[in-house]
Amino acid sequence: MGAKDTGTHLVQFATVDAAWLLQTSHPLAQAITREVLGNPKIAKVGFGLDNDRSQLQGRLNVEMQNVLDLDRVFKRHGFGSSTGVRAAVALVLGQSLRKSKRVTTSNWSNPRLTESQCRYAANDAHAPAAVFAQLGDWEARQPPVPAHRPPRPRPAAPDVSTRN
Numbered sequence: 001m002g003a004k005d006t007g008t009h010l011v012q013f014a015t016v017d018a019a020w021l022l023q024t025s026h027p028l029a030q031a032i033t034r035e036v037l038g039n040p041k042i043a044k045v046g047f048g049l050d051n052d053r054s055q056l057q058g059r060l061n062v063e064m065q066n067v068l069d070l071d072r073v074f075k076r077h078g079f080g081s082s083t084g085v086r087a088a089v090a091l092v093l094g095q096s097l098r099k100s101k102r103v104t105t106s107n108w109s110n111p112r113l114t115e116s117q118c119r120y121a122a123n124d125a126h127a128p129a130a131v132f133a134q135l136g137d138w139e140a141r142q143p144p145v146p147a148h149r150p151p152r153p154r155p156a157a158p159d160v161s162t163r164n
Helices: 027-038 049-060 070-076 084-093 115-140
Strands: 010-014 019-023 044-046 067-069
Touching: 010 027, 010 115, 019 027, 019 115, 027 049, 044 049, 044 115, 049 067, 067 070, 070 084, 070 115, 084 115
Parallel strands: 044 067
Antiparallel strands: 010 019
């Protein structure tokens, strides 16, 4: 039987220039994470943040402020409800983001992360920041999204019964 998952073990923050990886097992990392997540002056952007939000609120007892789930932005442009970082990087930046399944499923609760884990986590944090930085230009190039219209009523079927 595997070890019980105790939630989020690593929090990643990034700008277009740098990334920070904070292991939530360390008290100082928890304090920094609470400060950043709860600060409404600091924008937090990413993909699929609803699950992260509930896990972090449970583990760190913090209410995330000023959060933008980029999946919702892409949904407004007609993409699915879960575009994801790889597709967004391709669409907005014209680049490929590789995500190793082996690293994704590795043990993130280890006290010391491997170089591969650190690189993966830093790229995973940096990509949404890079997408967000170019998002306005990308959105300006997109065709207008048609307004959702309710379906038109179907005409009534002709009465084919014959009565004499």
